Amino acid sequence: MSDALTVPVSSTATAVELTGITKTYPGVIANADVTVRVAAGTVHAIVGENGAGKSTLMKILYGATRPDHGTMQVDGRPVTFSSPSDAIDVGIGMVFQHFKLAENLSVLDNVILGAEPMRRSRFGSIDRDLAAERITRISVQYRLAVDPHAMIRDLGVGARQRVELIKVLFRGAKVLILDEPTALLTVHEASDLLSQIRGLCQDGLTVLFISHHLDEVLGVSDAITVMRRGEVVATVVPAEIEQQELAVMMVGAEPAELPRRALGGTRPPLLELRGLSATRDGGGRIDGLDLTVGAGEIVGIAGVEGNGQDELVEAILGVLDLDQGQIVLEGEDLTNTATAERLRMGIGCIPQDRQREGVLLDQPLWMSQMLGHLHDPNFRRGPWLRMASVRRAAAAVVADADVRVPSIDISAAALSGGNQQKFIVGRELAADPKVLIAAQPTRGVDVGAQRQIWTRLVEAAERGTGIMIVSADLEELMSLSDRIAVMARGQIVAIYDATDATVAAIGSSMTVGAT
């Protein structure tokens, strides 16, 4: 990034200052030497893709987890938190992405739950009148229209969001952390909320705003801190940066030096997606998507998250039903086949959420070898499993993919994220699939494991496997792909050859009309 963009935010007072925050989990560095200064009375946005470390940083600031290193200051005074209640005591309140409200209670009950104002009598009873008065005062002062006696179940999403805001304000918060506050709102509700957030700041509150919707962030913030892979990339002022530049900062840019094979002319098409349309209930969609993956080709899928990437992966696997379109593997139509049949035909998948989708956390590691490979004739005889053979295969994957475990009988949960991911990648490649769908293949793993996984994927492509990589990490896509397809609104909006793809061009395709 050009240094001119990195403008220190100056203001009279500092509300929150985080210095040198580092937090590691086994095999994953969630925050590396993060320093952020938030000026009082401003909206400060923290942006970054999933896994960039935003949530960990906010958890630290909210007292839900403790940093390994680093210091925190609130209003100029150093603080340490051992629980969220310590954070509330110094005026830091958090509003979570998923509302934490009791449906069958009133707004008032939800707001006071855990912070009940008591009457001063011998036995002490809850002073509901006082509570109602305070709630009304807060909702008038900050223009958060909510009736304290309404039932939560009768309220819409936007009103529930306001109740969450009142909940933290009721507890005397001066610094509000909002985690993806617009994720569940309609466009109209979201714009209402954003103007309310501005209003909070005019009344002297400080708002930390987590999001990956760049247009929102640019519209509402006074300062923006961009995070990637656990580090702060830059802190910038919205007036001085374009949305496209911000997108590029989020996803990173520098391609890694990897053994590149010669890009041959035409490759026989392996996987052909013809006019795929599918909609997930209450989720995203793909809309008339066409794409071909050739033998030995790596096709990268870029795009801002939530533009149909998940639906694309599920549609190829047969988990999400198609409304329209055709999926063809080596000339055979897979459109109406079940997931198990598609796996048997030679589609492999590295799922994006390794803990929920890639391994069985509470089972011994060797059991996860069978996930997605029950069709393997080595693994069963009729309806019965061939345990010895499964164990041998798991042991081979562990040795081959450099998974560091003392034994294959240890539960998968005991492995670090990087080792879990190496196991999953090893398992999928050991089956020598015709087509491999790799969703976020290196998300959240350390650099060592990332390089190993990248090398294995390139080797597999050289052996003729067609690979589709869906990734939020542009560095990964630029390093590995032969072609990069950019998704927006469920469609492929642009396809670049690796040789002439530029970060700027991809960044602009990603943001043009992205949701």
Next chain:
Amino acid sequence: MSEGSPVEGFIKRVLSPARLGSMSLHAAAVALSLLFAVTVLGLILAAYGTRPSAVIDVVGEYALTGPGWVAIVNKSTTYFLAGLAAAVGFRMYLFNIGIDGQYRLGVFAAAVVGGALGLPMLLQIPLMILVACLVAGAYAAIAAYLRAERGVSEVISTIMLNAIATGVISYLLSPKRFGVLEDGSSNVQTALIPESGRLPAISIPGAGEVYGFTVIAVIIGILYWLVTERSRFGFELTATGSAPRAALLSGTNPRRMVMITLIASGALAGTVGLPELLGSTHRYGISFPSGLAWVGLSIAIVGRNHPVGVALGALLWAFLERCALPLDLLGVPKEVISVVQASVVLAVVAMYELVHQISERRERRRAAAFARPAAPQGSPA
């Protein structure tokens, strides 16, 4: 992991087969739990002013004798089958409280068919078993459909279906339909099953007769183990219970698994009444109790869903219930036994969780110690 997961994880572990923890740790956990239950019993006895030695004497005389053991084994056969039926549901974290209604409908249907036919034994008995399983499984299919396709909690639906089963049986068990009213009796029963529909018992000299169905129950236990631990279907069950999304992406349909699991649980529940029907009563009447679902669920938890554990749990339950009568003779109400059983379940759940935590910590340390020297923590590029 979300904030809600510690409790969810705990419940899942209570209902799952043990994956962590050695045999000896589990044995110690059970021993400590029994010690706790015995202490509770001791306190209650002390409150009644009963001497412990008198209790030991009377229990020894009544339960720990040849006839006592035969009665215990016979009763535990029924409990074992109820425990296995519950354990099948637990593989998918389903509470099949409908074991009660399913087993009574199943055994009632088997009694009606058995009483109406006079086939050779090699046909008659398998046919009765088949009818019991089919009817019970079909009844469970109602709750299975509601759960898989409509999202109705199986706890609610099976409780209601139990009440419906009671009504259906009383309707059918009238002298105008399948009932028979013997002279001089006010009990309506089904017709007596002919000789060919009675399973030969195993005679123990001086002690009595063990149900022939006990042997079949052991075979069912072995089959249960083979299917859950050694078959493709068993793996799909484990995977769906452990990580539904992972199972879905690897081609297992979770809804289908819910259907199959609940129906299988129901079919197993169908066998629960058979030891008694084929071995002693030879007709359906008032002797078939309700409430076996709770026994089954408790035993499955205590036995950690493993057939051997479930068998031991069933024996313990039957033994404790055998002790109810002698305690009554000493002036201690027999409900004390329920208190002891509940204490066992409570203590065992707590102790198993402790075993899990100890073993998990051990395992993590082992994995971390292995990974550390070779994989130094780098900083991101």
